[in-house]
Amino acid sequence: MPKVKVNGKEIEVKxxxxxxxxxxxxxxxxxxxxxxxxxxxxxxxxxxxVEIEGNPRLQIACNTVVxxxxxxxxxxxxxxxxxxxxxxxxxxxxxxxxxxxxxAGECGLQxxxxxxxxxxxxxxxxxxxxxxxxxxxxRVVLDSERCILCSRCVRFTSEVSKTNELGIFNRGDxxxxxxxxxxxxxxxxxxxxxxxxxxxxxxSKDFRFRQRVWYLKNGTSICxxxxxxxxxxxxxxxxxxxxxxxxxxxxxxxxxMCDKGREIYKHINLDARLTEARSGQxxxxxxxxxxxxxxxxxxxxxxxxxxxxPTRVAMVLTGQHSQEEYQELVNFYxxxxxxxxxxxxxxxxxxxxxxxxxxYRGDRNPNTKGLLGILAKEKVNAPWKQLEDxxxxxxxxxxxxxxxxxxSVFPDLMEKLHLFGKAKKLLxxxxxxxEIVDQVTTPTWxxxxxxxxxxDGTFVNFQGKKQEFKRIATIVPKAMGLTDVTKxxxxxxxxxxxxxxxxxxxxxxxxxVQQRGPL
Amino acid sequence: MMETxxxxxxxxxxxxxxxxxxKKHGGYxxxxxxxxxxxxxxxxEVKASGLRGRGGAGFPTGVKWGFLPDNGEPRYLLCNxxxxxxxxxxxxAMMERAPHQLIEGMIISAFAVKSNKSYIYxxxxxxxxxxxxxxxxxxxxxxxxxxxxxxGSGFDHDMDVYSxxxxxxxxxxxxxxxxxxxxxxxxxxxxxxxxxxxYLAKPTIVNNVETLAAVGPIIRDGAAAYRKHxxxxxxxxxxxxxxxxxxxxxxxxxxxxxxxxxxxxxxCGGLEPGRKLKAVIPGGxxxxxxxxxxxxxxxxDYECLQGMGSMLGSGAVIVIDDxxxxxxxxxxxxxxxHHESCGQCTPCxxxxxxxxxxxxxxxxxxxxxxxxxxxxxxxxxxxGKTICALSDAAAMPAISFVEKFRDEFEFYVREGRSKVKGxxxx
Ligand SMILES: Cc1cc2nc3c(=O)[nH]c(=O)nc-3n(C[C@H](O)[C@H](O)[C@H](O)COP(=O)(O)O)c2cc1C
Ligand code: SF4
Ligand code: SF4
Ligand code: SF4
Ligand code: FES
Numbered sequence: 001m002p003k004v005k006v007n008g009k010e011i012e013v014k015x016x017x018x019x020x021x022x023x024x025x026x027x028x029x030x031x032x033x034x035x036x037x038x039x040x041x042x043x044x045x046x047x048x049x050v051e052i053e054g055n056p057r058l059q060i061a062c063n064t065v066v067x068x069x070x071x072x073x074x075x076x077x078x079x080x081x082x083x084x085x086x087x088x089x090x091x092x093x094x095x096x097x098x099x100x101x102x103x104a105g106e107c108g109l110q111x112x113x114x115x116x117x118x119x120x121x122x123x124x125x126x127x128x129x130x131x132x133x134x135x136x137x138x139r140v141v142l143d144s145e146r147c148i149l150c151s152r153c154v155r156f157t158s159e160v161s162k163t164n165e166l167g168i169f170n171r172g173d174x175x176x177x178x179x180x181x182x183x184x185x186x187x188x189x190x191x192x193x194x195x196x197x198x199x200x201x202x203x204s205k206d207f208r209f210r211q212r213v214w215y216l217k218n219g220t221s222i223c224x225x226x227x228x229x230x231x232x233x234x235x236x237x238x239x240x241x242x243x244x245x246x247x248x249x250x251x252x253x254x255x256x257m258c259d260k261g262r263e264i265y266k267h268i269n270l271d272a273r274l275t276e277a278r279s280g281q282x283x284x285x286x287x288x289x290x291x292x293x294x295x296x297x298x299x300x301x302x303x304x305x306x307x308x309x310p311t312r313v314a315m316v317l318t319g320q321h322s323q324e325e326y327q328e329l330v331n332f333y334x335x336x337x338x339x340x341x342x343x344x345x346x347x348x349x350x351x352x353x354x355x356x357x358x359x360y361r362g363d364r365n366p367n368t369k370g371l372l373g374i375l376a377k378e379k380v381n382a383p384w385k386q387l388e389d390x391x392x393x394x395x396x397x398x399x400x401x402x403x404x405x406x407x408s409v410f411p412d413l414m415e416k417l418h419l420f421g422k423a424k425k426l427l428x429x430x431x432x433x434x435e436i437v438d439q440v441t442t443p444t445w446x447x448x449x450x451x452x453x454x455x456d457g458t459f460v461n462f463q464g465k466k467q468e469f470k471r472i473a474t475i476v477p478k479a480m481g482l483t484d485v486t487k488x489x490x491x492x493x494x495x496x497x498x499x500x501x502x503x504x505x506x507x508x509x510x511x512x513v514q515q516r517g518p519l
Numbered sequence: 520m521m522e523t524x525x526x527x528x529x530x531x532x533x534x535x536x537x538x539x540x541x542k543k544h545g546g547y548x549x550x551x552x553x554x555x556x557x558x559x560x561x562x563x564e565v566k567a568s569g570l571r572g573r574g575g576a577g578f579p580t581g582v583k584w585g586f587l588p589d590n591g592e593p594r595y596l597l598c599n600x601x602x603x604x605x606x607x608x609x610x611x612a613m614m615e616r617a618p619h620q621l622i623e624g625m626i627i628s629a630f631a632v633k634s635n636k637s638y639i640y641x642x643x644x645x646x647x648x649x650x651x652x653x654x655x656x657x658x659x660x661x662x663x664x665x666x667x668x669x670x671g672s673g674f675d676h677d678m679d680v681y682s683x684x685x686x687x688x689x690x691x692x693x694x695x696x697x698x699x700x701x702x703x704x705x706x707x708x709x710x711x712x713x714x715x716x717x718y719l720a721k722p723t724i725v726n727n728v729e730t731l732a733a734v735g736p737i738i739r740d741g742a743a744a745y746r747k748h749x750x751x752x753x754x755x756x757x758x759x760x761x762x763x764x765x766x767x768x769x770x771x772x773x774x775x776x777x778x779x780x781x782x783x784x785x786x787c788g789g790l791e792p793g794r795k796l797k798a799v800i801p802g803g804x805x806x807x808x809x810x811x812x813x814x815x816x817x818x819x820d821y822e823c824l825q826g827m828g829s830m831l832g833s834g835a836v837i838v839i840d841d842x843x844x845x846x847x848x849x850x851x852x853x854x855x856x857h858h859e860s861c862g863q864c865t866p867c868x869x870x871x872x873x874x875x876x877x878x879x880x881x882x883x884x885x886x887x888x889x890x891x892x893x894x895x896x897x898x899x900x901x902x903g904k905t906i907c908a909l910s911d912a913a914a915m916p917a918i919s920f921v922e923k924f925r926d927e928f929e930f931y932v933r934e935g936r937s938k939v940k941g942x943x944x945x
Contacts, residue, residue, distance in 0.1 A: 093872070
């Protein structure tokens with residue numbers, strides 16, 4: 001482990017560490033744009049300049065591997081002057097349109113100027129004109145005048161997504177990012193380019209102009225889009241969720257996430273949600289209290305078990321819920337009811353084993369592995385065929401379904417509901433409202449569930465890695481977690497949902513945001 | 520003093536272009552000698568000769584060859600015939616008048632560095648050079664000087680010509696390698712250096728046309744004979760492409776250390792009558808300009824010009840008489856670097872454009888006095904901060920023009936026209 005001195009601080013670093021990483025490790029500020037820990041070194045922004053003892057020339061820290069005894073600094077007057085000018089070179093042709101730029105508030109140019117710049121600009125010539133509002137693909141827009149040509153986006157598409165849609169065309173100060181003919185930036189990882197773009201050159205069509213970032217709060221969690229379980233940051237405020245970005249985790253998603261995963265906020269927001277419990281069937285639904293419905297359902301379940309035995313009730317679980325929740329439900333069935341009729345609904349059997357070689361997996365559930373683990377531990381292995389037979393023979397009195405949080409990954413929803421409707425009574429637990437569910441003809445209780453955004457829990461990803469997540473905020477006050485649902489079902493308590501206050505402020509909902517069509 | 524013709528001796532004979540004529544004058548005899556030598560001995564001889572790279576940087580050629588790692592990987596020899604530095608046209612003369620001389624020098628060099636494949640990267644505008652080289656290479660294959668088992672030595676070597684598209688940056692060695700690899704022609708980050716990871720990530724030597732051609736006479740006559748020409752630190756002869764306000768512009772070969780004023784007055788016949796020498800750019804447009812007084816004292820070698828704050832560069836001497844406006848001239852030079860920056864490194868991409876715009880503002884009468892100092896500050900911040908030396912190449916003329924001819928810039932700003940009588944915007 002080589003020892004290195006950065007700005008006089010002696011630290012020990014791993015073999016092969018870059019000087020720029022050593023500066024970060026030592027918590028010493030170092031300006032930079034082009035270097036990104038998940039990409040190769042380009043060495044083009046020329047901001048990470050350092051003085052290395054014994055070397056008369058300034059060096060870039062991002063292309064210098066630390067060697068034993070190296071001593072480097074970036075706090076000398078010479079470097080400060082260099083960095084200040086380096087920033088000015090980045091800014092002279094920049095449009096400085098921060099007031100209408102989506103990146104404002106989280107922009108590398110703004111941040112680094114405030115930290116290292118603060119000079120009086122001297123450029124008085126006409127700025128270079130370049131293309132603006134260039135649609136690079138379905139999800140990403142480019143403003144070339146804001147681009148600082150750091151080449152991060154290009155390196156991302158060549159090294160990470162390996163799709164090579166982007167290139168730098170033309171040269172000198174006429175150089176611009178662009179896509180090759182007939183090759184739009186439409187891969188499933190395209191939005192990562194927006195994340196790593198240090199400026200407002202690449203923006204997300206989905207997010208732009210919807211919120212100023214300083215009006216957003218954020219919390220970390222786990223993506224529920226597939227069994228990879230990418231670590232994420234969810235950005236929200238009292239109007240709802242607005243975007244999802246990746247959180248680095250070297251063991252799971254490194255620095256990235258897929259574009260599909262970024263969509264998950266849409267079914268957490270209010271307009272997708274089942275907001276209140278109801279009972280009834282097609283054409284005749286009544287709004288009810290969750291606890292009341294659950295008490296009725298619990299009574300019905302226990303009655304059926306008492307009258308005709310434990311095979312008259314059944315429970316269907318999806319890979320959408322947390323470990324803690326599964327355990328409660330399973331305990332209730334195995335313990336209280338002595339019933340082993342617990343079934344695993346595989347929502348996309350043909351795709352389950354697919355993998356795109358980067359992150360996105362065919363198993364579009366966050367916790368299939370966890371569910372299978374609990375079922376195996378409890379030695380529950382009821383085959384799906386058995387459930388089908390029982391339902392077709394009219395021999396299920398009450399069926400409990402812990403259903404989808406994201407209905408879009410349940411292509412078989414209609415078909416399965418047709419089957420579930422053959423039970424005499426159905427308890428449908430789900431966070432999303434669904435027209436398909438509203439069509440069931442059997443008497444049904446629909447109970448609104450919390451999403452991962454609104455509860456604590458643990459998912460087990462495809463690797464078997466346990467990942468905990470915490471409640472970030474509440475969107476549907478009446479939604480319950482499955483743990484509380486079980487309490488009421490089993491008659492052991494009331495369930496804690498009613499007390500939760502929504503973190504949404506209905507009055508603030510922005511009319512413009514709702515009316516805005518696609519870009 | 521007169522020219523000393525080590526390389527250019529037969530340039531005046533048309534027959535020297537073809538293989539037969541070349542052989543008549545002793546062509547490929549050195550190759551025969553070299554193929555019997557130990558490759559290491561050739562490298563030692565080149566080291567001992569003191570030959571320095573003629574492409575601009577003046578790096579000792581034998582030392583560069585010694586950087587190749589001994590790892591058994593295939594090695595490439597690349598001949599830099601991009602000749603992009605404004606004012607330079609000496610490599611063109613070599614390729615048009617003596618293509619076999621270059622090819623022979625390259626085969627010897629390739630044998631020394633144990634490379635079985637070489638490319639000559641020629642700038643796209645040099646169509647005549649490309650045709651002549653291609654023909655000469657065919658002749659060399661037919662004569663048994665290229666291909667398998669050259670002259671029974673057991674050494675194989677293949678050679679190809681590759682045409683650039685006229686980008687200055689493709690003359691920078693790693694820019695050239697990118698271009699040769701089929702990528703956008705832009706320099707690569709160093710380290711790794713080409714000698715370790717160059718073309719196709721294999722060990723690669725890049726040398727200028729004149730450097731490689733000089734290997735022939737060095738091996739023929741020995742290092743000691745070569746060293747008889749030139750100075751202690753600048754051995755041998757050098758081709759100078761002289762242009763500008765002289766009576767006889769052209770390519771002249773003189774020993775290094777030759778007085779600049781003799782080159783102008785003796786070789787090039789002096790200035791037009793009635794004109795006065797004002798300044799000389801001694802080594803291509805990126806070399807800092809010399810005033811007339813400095814030029815009178817300068818000798819054409821690496822150390823003297825460096826001592827004067829300029830450089831020998833590619834040996835392109837641009838002579839400027841008193842009818843030329845230094846502001847107008849700097850505008851042309853800045854336009855060139857602005858146009859040619861590859862745009863990777865921010866200080867170069869933005870700085871070259873900024874400098875061009877400032878000097879343009881001055882020329883169009885919109886300049887401000889503070890712009891003159893601003894040009895100095897911008898230029899200084901472009902130096903020593905980028906991947907390749909193009910940024911420095913743009914900054915150096917700007918700094919030297921402004922520092923040495925400040926009165927012309929101030930006059931231009933104040934009066935909105937050039938101070939120089941007889942110039943375009945006077
Ligand atoms: C911007 C730039 C342009 C260059 N153009 C040329 C050129 O046209 N021809 C050349 O021989 N060397 C050129 N060079 C120098 C090469 O990078 C390299 O140093 C040279 O080819 C090495 O050969 P030598 O050691 O024989 O001089 C250029 C360098 C820079 C920075
Ligand atoms: S678009 Fe953004 S990421 Fe891409 S080169 Fe420009 S500034 Fe860098
Ligand atoms: S790969 Fe899976 S977990 Fe990761 S972001 Fe995409 S959907 Fe979410
Ligand atoms: S210094 Fe200029 S020309 Fe050289 S690599 Fe950087 S941007 Fe390109
Ligand atoms: S971060 Fe090192 S040059 Fe850009």
